[in-house]
Amino acid sequence: MTQTDEEKARYQARMAKKKAHIDQKVAEATEERGIIIVLTGNGKGKSTAGFGNVARCVGHGFKAGVIQFIKGTWACGERDLLEQHGVECHVMATGFTWDTQDKAKDTAAAQAVWQSGKAMLTNPELRLVLLDELTYMIRYGYLDESEVITALQNRPKQQSVIITGRGCPKALIELADTVSEIKPVKHAFDAGIKAQQGIDW
Ligand code: ATP
Ligand code: MG
Helix, strand or coil, rough: CCCHHHHHHHHHHHHHHHHHHHHHHHHHCCCCCCEEEEEEEECCCCCCHHHHHHHHHHHEEEEEEECCCCCCCCCCHHHHHHCCCCCCCEEEECCCEEEEEHHHHHHHHHHHHHHHHHHHHHCCCCEEEEEHHHHHHHHHCCCCHHHCCCCCHCCCCCCCEEEEEECCCCCHHHHEEEECCCCCCCHHHHHHHCCCCCCCC
C-alpha cells in the first residue's frame, strides 16, 4: 500500500504533535522518589507482575526484598529463583487460611512475617519491597491497617513497594502512587483446566 504525499504529511504532523505532548509530560515529571504500587482485582497476574518487577530491579543490580503473606506451604518458582540471586524472602508459614481455620494461629503467623516486612521498610539498601497478598492480612484483621500505613509512609525515600492481593483496602489505594486493577476476562480454571507448575505457581 503506497501513501500519497498528503497522507505522509498528515501522518508526520500527527506524530509530531504526539511527540510534543509526550516530551512535555516527560519534562514535567521531575520528582525522584520511590513509589507505592498496588496490583489488585480478581484477574490472574498480580503476583507474577510483582515478582517480575523484583526481577527487573535485581537485573539492574539493585537489592530487593519479598514478603509473602498466606501462601507459606505453596511452592513458588520465582521466589526460588530470586533467592538464588540474593533476594531476601520471608514467607508466612501457615498455608491458606481456609485450610488452617485458626484465626489466632493465622494472626500470629501474619504478625511474625510482618516484623520482617517492617524491617525491610526501614532498610534504605532495598530499592524495592514486594508485599505479596498483603491486602488479605488487613481485610481479615491479622494486621493493623494504620500500623501498615505508618510503616509505608516512613519508609526510605527512594524505596518502592508493591502490594498485591484482591480487594485492596481503600486507605492503601489512597496512599499508593500507582494502582492497577486486573480484571478477569477469562480464566482457564473455569474451563476445568488444572493449575500448573510454572504457570500458576
Ligand atoms: P498469579 O500468581 O498467577 O499472578 P494472582 O496473584 O493474580 O495470580 P491470586 O488471587 O493471588 O492471583 O491467586 C493465585 C492463584 O490463583 C494463581 O495460581 C492463579 O493462577 C489463580 N487465579 C488467579 N486468578 C484466578 C481466577 N480469576 N480464577 C481462578 N484462579 C485464579
Ligand atoms: Mg497473588
